[in-house]
Amino acid sequence: MRQQQIQKLAQSKDKTQLEAEILLQKLLESPEWKNAKSIATTISGSIEVPTTPVIEAALAAGKTVYIPKTMPHRQMAFLPFVSYDKLVKSSFGLLEPEYDEKLVNQEPDLVIVPGLAFAIDSHYRVGFGGGYYDRFLAKYSGKTLALVPSAMEFATADWEIGEYDIKIGKLIRA
Numbered sequence: 001m002r003q004q005q006i007q008k009l010a011q012s013k014d015k016t017q018l019e020a021e022i023l024l025q026k027l028l029e030s031p032e033w034k035n036a037k038s039i040a041t042t043i044s045g046s047i048e049v050p051t052t053p054v055i056e057a058a059l060a061a062g063k064t065v066y067i068p069k070t071m072p073h074r075q076m077a078f079l080p081f082v083s084y085d086k087l088v089k090s091s092f093g094l095l096e097p098e099y100d101e102k103l104v105n106q107e108p109d110l111v112i113v114p115g116l117a118f119a120i121d122s123h124y125r126v127g128f129g130g131g132y133y134d135r136f137l138a139k140y141s142g143k144t145l146a147l148v149p150s151a152m153e154f155a156t157a158d159w160e161i162g163e164y165d166i167k168i169g170k171l172i173r174a
């Protein structure tokens with residue numbers, strides 16, 4: 001299912017890019033965004049919803065932006081975004097911040113969760129399969145939200161829900 005969805009997202013890149021503008025507008029109007037002083041997002045890869053506009057909007061609004069760094073045992077540490085030239089490429093090919101224990105914040109007000117597929121009815125998601133977000137969200141107590149372009153939308157989960165899978169608080173659709 002994951003491989004099939006990665007292929008579909010690769011074919012839907014252009015559409016996702018167009019929908020990203022609508023998703024951003026809806027995000028900026030949401031109370032979750034307005035009420036958050038700190039937000040977490042990712043540095044998007046090519047088949048994901050672009051996050052550069054989200055990061056820029058957050059910084060322009062005076063919010064602190066946190067980006068995950070993958071750690072041993074499939075943990076993530078959230079570190080402040082400073083600038084694109086401070087990021088380093090992980091072994092998986094994603095850009096990540098440098099680790100600095102003093103700067104880690106595992107409780108940003110809002111976490112924008114990435115994924116490959118989202119179920120509109122139940123709010124379950126499928127990610128890249130590392131289990132990073134499920135592990136992180138198990139301990140996180142703030143708000144969660146996902147930006148869902150049409151290529152990631154499923155009316156209902158047609159995949160198996162695992163015992164560790166965690167529902168996303170709010171889905172924003174194009």
Ligand SMILES: Nc1nc2c(c(=O)[nH]1)N(C=O)[C@@H](CNc1ccc(C(=O)N[C@@H](CCC(=O)O)C(=O)O)cc1)CN2
Pocket residue numbers: 042043044045048068070076092094114115127128129130131132133
């Ligand atoms: N843009 C973006 N950043 C993100 C995520 C994401 O979905 N999107 N993540 C969302 O979770 C985390 C990274 N997720 C990952 C998911 C899978 C693998 C992975 O499968 N890596 C190796 C296998 C490693 C192993 O098994 O030990 C591989 O490529 O085979 C790596 C990272 C954090 N950053």
Ligand SMILES: Nc1ncnc2c1ncn2[C@@H]1O[C@H](COP(=O)(O)OP(=O)(O)OP(=O)(O)O)[C@@H](O)[C@H]1O
Pocket residue numbers: 114115125126127128129130131132133134135136138162164165
């Ligand atoms: N809280 C947890 N504790 C232990 N194992 C977990 C936990 N969360 C997930 N896992 C395990 O991690 C593996 C990958 O999980 P899953 O397939 O749900 O990843 P994903 O949600 O698609 O990926 P990601 O969260 O990185 O985007 C599974 O074997 C799952 O059982």
